[in-house]
Amino acid sequence: MSAHTLTQIPTDGIVIEGLTKRYGKGDTAVDALKGVDMYVAPGEVVGLIGPSGSGKSTLLKCLGAVIEPTSGRMTLGQDVIYDNGWRIDDLRALRRDRIGFVFQAPYLIPFLDVTDNVALLPMLAGVPNRESRERAVELLSALDVAHRASAMPAQLSGGEQQRVSIARALVSRPPVILADEPTAPLDSERALSVIRILHEMAHRFQTAVIVVTHDEKIIPTFKRMYHIRDGRTHEEIGEGREIGATLNV
Ligand SMILES: Nc1ncnc2c1ncn2[C@@H]1O[C@H](COP(=O)(O)OP(=O)(O)OP(=O)(O)O)[C@@H](O)[C@H]1O
Ligand SMILES: [Mg+2]
DSSP states (O other): OOTTSSSOOOSSSEEEEEEEEEESOGGGOEEEEEEEEEEEOTTOEEEEEOOTTSSHHHHHHHHTTSSOOSEEEEEETTEEEEESSBOOSOHHHHHHHHEEEEOSSOOOOTTSOHHHHHHHHHHHTTOOHHHHHHHHHHHHHHTTOGGGTTSOGGGSOHHHHHHHHHHHHHHTOOSEEEEESTTTTSOHHHHHHHHHHHHHHHHHHTOEEEEEOOOTTTGGGOSEEEEEETTEEEEEEOOOOOOSOOOOO
16 A cells, blocks of 8 residues: 555655665665655654564654665655755754654753753753743643652653653654654553643644554554554554543643
8 A cells, every 4th residue: 555545645744755774784784664655744643653673763763863864755844854865954953943852762961950851952942941941840740740840860760751851852842753662661641641742732833743652552542653564664544542631731
């Protein structure tokens, strides 16, 4: 099935066409992506599902300009960012201003407390310190970790660190959020509240969100998802199940 048969391609959001990524050279080369087609509309949360080693993290890292693809094309909003080579000069600015990352393993800045870890990016982007901290605390409460707002990262549990790193990815309201197994270290109630927050942020700020997950509780919340197998993506319609209460972020 073609990747684009089920829904129309948006003119905004994320569009990926024929993306390939080869790691290494010669006999030991690994073709992690062999021609990925994918799109995510603004305001949409799409699941990315596939077995270990199928290329999920590779795809997010290419889109997030953490690694360079081998060939293909990627568009964010109105900008072609990659077309058989990077098409924008400042990749650091792209990562900083337009992409929120939630990594498989959360990394927080060890010498800043929880609030400042979350507030740092908007502060650097010129949002007044007080407003940045207010946004940080709002998100920390939504993620049920506000009681640890003045703790240092090393004093947090793994799940708490993960929720802080999710708050950090959301706080600058980037147009794209890429989340790699964001709920892996969380219990099921907190996993659901994380996914609910991602859906609400997407809706409210018209963010395009990709969530890599194996989590059976989360998969039914996607209206649309991509299965990745053998380096290629296959689009599928999901249940799009609602997850209860709304949130004030
Ligand atoms: N830096 C690298 N150098 C060489 N091969 C790599 C590198 N990173 C990933 N690979 C290989 O590329 C393939 C895809 O890896 P990737 O990390 O994208 O998989 P994944 O779907 O995220 O898996 P998981 O569910 O285990 O996180 C794997 O075969 C992996 O071994
Ligand atoms: Mg991975």
